[in-house]
Amino acid sequence: MESAQVVVAVAELWLWAGALAALAVLPALGRFEPAARGAWAFRPLMIPGFLLLWPLILWRLARRGAEDPRARHAPPLRLQAGAALAMAAALALTTALALAVRQSPPGNAPDAAPVRLAAPQ
Amino acid sequence: MSVAFVPVQWTRAKWVYDGVLLTAVALYVGVFMGAWSMWGPAVDGWILRARAFGSCAFLLLTLILCVGPLARLDRRFLPLLYNRRHAGVICCVLALIHADAALSWYFAFSATDPYAAALGVNTNYGSALGFPVEPLGAFALLCLGLLAATSHDVWLGLLGPPLWKRLHLLIYPAYAAVAAHVMLGAAQGETSAALGWMAAAGALAVAGLHLAALRRAPDAASGAWIEVLEPEAIAEGRARVVALPGGGKASVWRHEGRLWGLSNACAHQNGPLGEGRIVFGCVTCPWHGFQYRVQDGRSPAPFTERVPTHRLKRDGARVLIEVEPLAPGSPTEGLKA
CATH class of the missing domain: 1.20.120 (Four Helix Bundle (Hemerythrin (Met), subunit A))
Structure with missing residues (x-):
């Protein structure tokens, strides 16, 4: 339970840091993204993403222009195929495991007719 | 867009x-x-x-x-x-x-x-x-x-x-x-x-x-130019997806009597362009409708998205596509179908 409390406390700190990052970056978004110049209505939609992904966003903003432009047109097809295969294997394994360990509940047993209990004296 | x-x-x-x-x-x-x-x-x-x-x-x-x-x-x-x-x-x-x-x-x-x-x-x-x-x-x-x-x-x-x-x-x-x-x-x-x-x-x-x-999914061939299988079976306004060596994909389109080579990845979310169709002369992504001209892979104005294009050539009766794409938005001449 203590480690779960640590996880929750770290998550709270993480979200607060994300809120600060959103406050710092969102008003100046037009400097980084031309299509955001003069457009404000969509920016509140970005707050949840900032709360969750702020380190990734700050890292990306810090190395803007350093990425390979060809990468934009090269989707990770092999990685996607691998992820889909791994998911299919995990689903098959989970299904087999879940059906194997399922216990017959008392209500399904043939001799499980209801028994009327006597009231305590 | x-x-x-x-x-x-x-x-x-x-x-x-x-x-x-x-x-x-x-x-x-x-x-x-x-x-x-x-x-x-x-x-x-x-x-x-x-x-x-x-x-x-x-x-x-x-x-x-x-x-x-x-x-x-x-x-x-x-x-x-x-x-x-x-x-x-x-x-x-x-x-x-x-x-x-x-x-x-x-x-x-x-x-x-x-x-x-x-x-x-x-x-x-x-x-x-x-x-x-x-x-x-x-x-x-x-x-x-x-x-x-x-x-x-x-x-x-x-x-x-x-x-x-x-x-x-x-x-x-x-x-x-x-x-x-x-x-x-x-x-x-x-x-x-x-x-x-x-x-x-x-x-x-x-x-x-x-x-x-x-x-x-199609298997990839090898070489600098690879064959486009059954180009005659590509319907007007549709494409055939070609698997490229290295794991990428291209799309070969038939439009107004010519064949055209484009990347298969939309510039938006990398949607599979080759599974879309040509609408008003533009390749239209099946995911969100982003559009590109077949001749140069550019979105019509005022939009600015571009996808790489691929050159095509004939080798006897075969149609070949160049594996290495041209820069996004590069015009090509296509190939008479």
Whole structure:
């Protein structure tokens, strides 16, 4: 339970840091993204993403222009195929495991007719 | 494909899609809660809400994951693919309502923080029976939240398409976690095995369709120029997808008596261009309708997106495509069909 409390406390700190990052970056978004110049209505939609992904966003903003432009047109097809295969294997394994360990509940047993209990004296 | 971002680029098709989806969700939740109240065992309102919204989220996520491979196997499913991201956001909201109802019931009077209690109350990780399913649900909810939070197009620019695309592959482990959350959790506690069988059927459908779609993917040839198989079979306004050495893909289009080579990856979300069609002279992505001219891979003005083009040539009766693409937006001459 203590480690779960640590996880929750770290998550709270993480979200607060994300809120600060959103406050710092969102008003100046037009400097980084031309299509955001003069457009404000969509920016509140970005707050949840900032709360969750702020380190990734700050890292990306810090190395803007350093990425390979060809990468934009090269989707990770092999990685996607691998992820889909791994998911299919995990689903098959989970299904087999879940059906194997399922216990017959008392209500399904043939001799499980209801028994009327006597009231305590 | 906007020149300035807006919260949602509404079109008539999106209104219809979302209207049908929300109506179906409301009907499912209403019928589930009504039927359970009348014929099911008596349960508290929080539990009923958790079950109705949780099962609806699982069903919707199953459908979302089936749509991709189904559209690849049969073009008639393509309309379901359009606006799939709104379905993903709705699924995330349903999962949040489920989580809130479950926490509100099971940990309402907990002395510790309800989130910490949910994550730490069961540590029986060594056994499939009674496995702690709460962390599985929390992981899946976190993934769904990440995907919904980054579904707006601005995230493609901010994170860059390669990172954005990799982030959205989280849908696969998320679904595996949801399936385990249901099958090792709620389905084990039910008197009837029906819920377990339904969850298993959904999970196996997702797994089977993905395997079928992967099997159908073309094998790559090798060399600087590779053959385009059966170019005469490409219909007007349609394309054939060509697997390139190195794992990439190109698309070869037939338009007004000529063949044209383009990248198969849309500049927007890397949607499969070759599974789309030509509308008003432009290749139209089947995912979100982004358009590119076949002659140079550029979006018509005022839009500025570009995709790489590929040169084509004849070798006797064969049509060959150059593996190395030209720079995005480079004009080509095409090839007389």
